[in-house]
Amino acid sequence: MTTSTRPEYPAGGPQQGYPAASPSAAGTAAAQATDLSKVYGSGETQVVALDRISVEFRRAEFTAIMGPSGSGKSTLMHCMAGLDSVSSGSARIGDTELTGLKDKKLTQLRRDRIGFIFQAFNLLPTLNAIENITLPMDIAGRKPDQQWLDRVIQTVGLSGRLKHRPNQLSGGQQQRVAVARALAAQPEIIFGDEPTGNLDSRAGAEVLGFLRNSVRELGQTVVMVTHDPVAASYADRVVFLADGRIVDNLMDPTADAVLERMKSFDAKARTS
């Protein structure tokens, strides 16, 4: 077992100074899928992307969703985040059932309760860093909490670059702006879709470190889709998907352990 790929995070216990959204009565689940299915097309050409998946993402936990290409990991995230519609079953954010919500409500929910970090195109090229960070709040017409904002900016180390446009920032810096944007609005949950996919390993490690810190220190909930075992090793828990089903679950993963599991799925897939 190696821990070399898992750098130590600054001192300070988990949950400390957590000012995020109040925990709801529904217990510790920040998001939950029950018998969630997603089917594309019909008849001969029907493709089942998600096959009756039930999964729970707990508050203040950093979850990674892993799986080979076409396993449905991105689809699961899209459905959970209200970006895509569900064929059957239920997807909830906190107490709110997403299935059946109209576009307007869904948009509001994404705006107010969810944060996003994408692989690319996270930032509007016409806005500078700070404008990009406060964009979701601008859209909502809310004033950002200045103290919290300062703290987030401090944490991601962007203080000197707030007036820079995205094209004046490196790829890593851009992704840090994206992380800051996701954190700034204090959403109930942050979804990341391969957030380090376009970064070199050093910049990727930085971004992942921030995400993990936000969970440990700020009590943020993060769900991240990735195919990189090293990225997954930053998470508290890894959920493995294959062929639209959840096939495994790993707590406190390391990169090697994740790689092991992945290999075994590949082997199973070949033999089955």
Add this chain to the structure above:
Amino acid sequence: MLRTALRNVFAHKARLLMTMLAVLLGVAFVAGTLVFTATISDAYKKSSQQGFTNVDVAIQRDDDDSDDRPSGVPDFTQRTLEQAAALPGAKSATGDASGFAALADKDGKLVGDGWATNGGNYYAGPDGKGTDPRYDMKRGKAPTRAGEIAIDWKTADRTGYKVGDTARMSVDGPVRDEKITGVFKTDDGNVAAGGSLVLFDNTTAQRLFTKPGEYTKINIQAKSGVTQAQLKREADKILPRDAEAETGKTLADDEAKEIENNLSGMQTAMLAFAGIALFVGIFIIANTFTMLVAQRTKELALMRAVGASRRQVTRSVLIEALLVGVVAGVVGLGAGVGIGAGLRALVGKLGEMPDGPLIISPSTVLTSMVVGIVVTVLAAWLPARRAAKIPPVAAMGSMHAPSSTRSLVVRNTIGALFAGAGIALVLYATSMDDGKAPLGLGAGLLLIGVFVLTPLLSRPLIAASAPVLRLFNVSGKLARQNAVRNPRRTAATASALMIGLTLITGLTVIAGGIQNAIDKMASDSLKADYTVSMANFSPLSTDVEKTLQKQPEVTTTSALRTVRATVKGDVKDLTGVNGKTIGDLTSLDWKKGSFAGLSGGRNAVVDEDAAKDQGWKVGSHFTATFQDGKKEQFTISGLYKGNEMIKGIMVDNASVTPHMHKVTDMQVMAKTKGGATSATKDSLEKALGDNPAVVVQDKEDLSESIAQFINIMLNVLYGLLAMAVIVAVLGVINTLAMSVFERSQEIGMLRAIGLDRRGIKRMVRLESLVISLFGGVLGIGLGVFFGWAAGDMIGSSIDTYELVLPWGRMAIFLALAAVVGVLAALWPARRAAKLNMLAAIKSE
């Protein structure tokens, strides 16, 4: 490569449609303008053509004023006519006795309003028993005595008059009721255009238009085998004084030349429009292809990566352009013909358009196709070269929408130079007496300069909209930033609108100033309540004044007569007035002296400019030689400030009437008890026999009748420019749609993080609005500047001219620009709102 290009054209149907549409519009605009202008020119040309088919030699007045008296109304006698007929080479000879003759339709309205309404003689030979070879009676028979007329076949069609009907008409004022005895065929261009021709018997025509036994012109037809030149040599021998003989061919050539001259102004204007059309067309096409290639960076880079050479990439883009150009050129030509026909119908409804076929000349077809194909290929050339330079790696990397990174320094410098030179020239032109050429050149330079500078101007001007856009929160902010994101593209989009609005505003400003000047002139210089004249300012019978004087409500009148006389070797028009009453009917700005002493005497008043030219002062004398060869001496008794309505030398009627060949008035001014009211006007019109040809106008009517002319002109120009605006709308749609397409990932991201569909729509709409208003503000600003400069030049010749900013219309134009923006954004905004947001998130 051809296959790749073909595949490309068909693979992206929406993109293909947009490009096609852009080219098609450009071509349609050019073709429409060309068809319309050719049609109008041709129709006007035909309308002023008289047939010379039956004329081999004409004996007419010699316009050469080498004599010391002005050549007067011609007076060819019956003897000359018979001499001409008796020439050995002559087959027959006819004499003309023609002039103005107004005909009322069955409702009492003037037939052929706006066109020449002519009267002529039916010359039935010396014995009155022959036929006139000029006119072929289609129905009925030729008029033989007073009270009988024949009308042309087109007028018969238009009015529904038949042989045997009685028609009301007027030649010089009094109403005449005439019996229609015949309908004749004529190839007279004016009739074809919409005018009318009425024939009287020879004696009546002479009494009305010349003098008994006299003709205005003699036409000779040659015997077969006799050339026109031979006949002319024979005719030269019988010429009376002040007359000349011309062959039919020379006359036709001269006429053609004259028509050409008269139309050259109009044709230049029309060509200017075609030029603008071409410019805007080229613009849209180039713009579209630039965006098209920008969008396809990856695709083209992929082709490079798999081994296509630069030349191959360039060629594939060019072939695509060629295909698009050919198809869109053909369709655009068809659409353009439709636009031309529509415009003609529209202008025809305003009643100011002669009939005529739609002219689609080979040059129209050629120009349209050249625009479609050559311009498209050329417009694609630069982007194609740029495409070839795309490095193969570009296929790999993910990239943000390309923003223009090339420096604008060179562009701005060039633009500033052009604009500076343009402004300097325009200002210089306004300080000149006749600065048309520098003004035109300056305007052109400035327009190009501003056009080149638009990217630079876009930032501050669009930034100025920030306070308003802030009301729309994030959508407003993003719209503003998107609008300045690619200054070149924004500039290109706004320019099409700018050019149209510059012209519209400039013309409106000038027209408004002129209108105002005319109003002022009428109210400032006239005290008379009414002026009475013929519909087209042809001579008025002196009976009209007599009739007016008999009316109880009329208190004062003065007839105005125009007489030609030679003064110090120059031919001048002397205006005869009633010296006793004219002072009560006009209000002139006297520099010295007054109308006093004009009556009955040998005094004259003159405007100060004319006096300055001649070196006259009050008390100076001059001698006038009249058409009858007699001389009179006049003494200057007053100097006044002239204007467009009243200027020149005025003398008492008593001094000029004896020298007039035929005594007629140009106009009668009248003052009534209680001023101008509609009841008084009705009663005066009734007293004059509800005559279709006689116009009774108060001051308002006077300025309105001039305004009407200005308005019709403006309407035609608005019509043409409306096309420019339509093209601008489509240009904006095109740009926006492409921008939305380019930014689909950004839009998807915005949707994902919580901007709802309405917000997205609003963002696109506001961007469109901002760009359109930007173009609008630039255009209106430039238009006002040009209007001011041109007006300043006009002002030097019209004293009452002053700049009147048509705020109302300018507001309408700005609103129009806003509407253009909103309309253009409808579809792109919907498209943007419907974009699948997952597209943004799914990594490529």
